[in-house]
Amino acid sequence: MKLIYRTWSVCALLGVPQHVSAQNASHAAHHSQTPPTAVTAPDAPAINSLRDAGVAQNIRTAALTAIAKSASTTVAAATLAEIEACDACLARNDLATILAAQPAADLKALAPTLVSKASDSTPDAGKDAPSQSPNRFVKAACIRAIFSLSESERPAAAAAWKPIMLKTTTVPGKMAWDPKEFTVAPGAIVAIEMINPDSMLHNMLLCSPGSLSEMGVAADRMSEGVIGKQRDYVPDSSKVLEIMGLTAPNTTGVLWFIAPTKTGTYPLICTYPGHWRMMNGKLKVQ
Numbered sequence: 001m002k003l004i005y006r007t008w009s010v011c012a013l014l015g016v017p018q019h020v021s022a023q024n025a026s027h028a029a030h031h032s033q034t035p036p037t038a039v040t041a042p043d044a045p046a047i048n049s050l051r052d053a054g055v056a057q058n059i060r061t062a063a064l065t066a067i068a069k070s071a072s073t074t075v076a077a078a079t080l081a082e083i084e085a086c087d088a089c090l091a092r093n094d095l096a097t098i099l100a101a102q103p104a105a106d107l108k109a110l111a112p113t114l115v116s117k118a119s120d121s122t123p124d125a126g127k128d129a130p131s132q133s134p135n136r137f138v139k140a141a142c143i144r145a146i147f148s149l150s151e152s153e154r155p156a157a158a159a160a161w162k163p164i165m166l167k168t169t170t171v172p173g174k175m176a177w178d179p180k181e182f183t184v185a186p187g188a189i190v191a192i193e194m195i196n197p198d199s200m201l202h203n204m205l206l207c208s209p210g211s212l213s214e215m216g217v218a219a220d221r222m223s224e225g226v227i228g229k230q231r232d233y234v235p236d237s238s239k240v241l242e243i244m245g246l247t248a249p250n251t252t253g254v255l256w257f258i259a260p261t262k263t264g265t266y267p268l269i270c271t272y273p274g275h276w277r278m279m280n281g282k283l284k285v286q
């Protein structure tokens with residue numbers, strides 16, 4: 001069913017007539033023994049592969065490649081534009097991953113823009129910020145892209161950035177992280193790597209202080225219906241500050257972010273339904 005929605009939205013992005021994508025989707029559904037479902041199901045809005053969670057990276061990359069081609073620009077430049085347009089959308093970390101994976105030559109060509117957006121000192125005020133000031137997601141994505149270059153390839157400005165590199169591992173069969181508590185300074189540039197040797201999917205969300213049970217209960221409710229799966233079990237709440245999307249078994253998730261400027265203890269939560277009570281941790285900002 002998910003396949004159908006994704007095929008539709010990507011075809012729309014790539015300019016493929018919808019009747020063709022519908023035929024392909026029903027063909028694929030037939031062969032995978034999945035009963036075709038009407039795309040107009042009320043609880044299942046179409047997925048936007050450049051904005052929503054749960055879209056495979058190769059589908060996003062195909063869409064970005066098509067956009068870059070039609071605009072005669074690089075995928076790196078097209079991806080940065082989409083990250084800026086994304087604002088606080090669910091795809092922000094996935095788009096940042098794609099940007100960081102672009103060829104070094106393209107990132108070097110884009111470096112002056114990346115540095116300028118990353119260095120913008122306009123205070124971030126989320127959705128209400130003036131449109132010219134890059135939000136913290138754009139800044140984090142630009143810094144991450146610069147740090148994906150080798151040290152000798154990075155622009156001089158990067159020497160002033162001191163990202164805090166954190167690492168944790170999921171404990172197989174235990175629904176836990178080891179370690180599960182971290183301390184960073186307010187406003188620090190933080191990168192968390194989550195190695196997942198477990199046989200289950202896990203994500204990691206940084207949420208507002210005191211919101212662990214509220215977010216956990218909201219995530220559990222998402223196990224019912226289509227929307228939860230489409231959102232990769234990320235609750236629709238302003239208390240969700242940062243999102244490392246679902247990370248498959250034997251892969252590693254990465255999340256770069258700018259730590260909150262307000263001191264406090266921020267819960268780290270895996271919101272895959274049923275996990276949050278055991279699979280939670282703390283980011284202490286002090």
Ligand SMILES: [Cu+2]
Nearest residue numbers: 202270272275
């Ligand atoms: Cu989990």
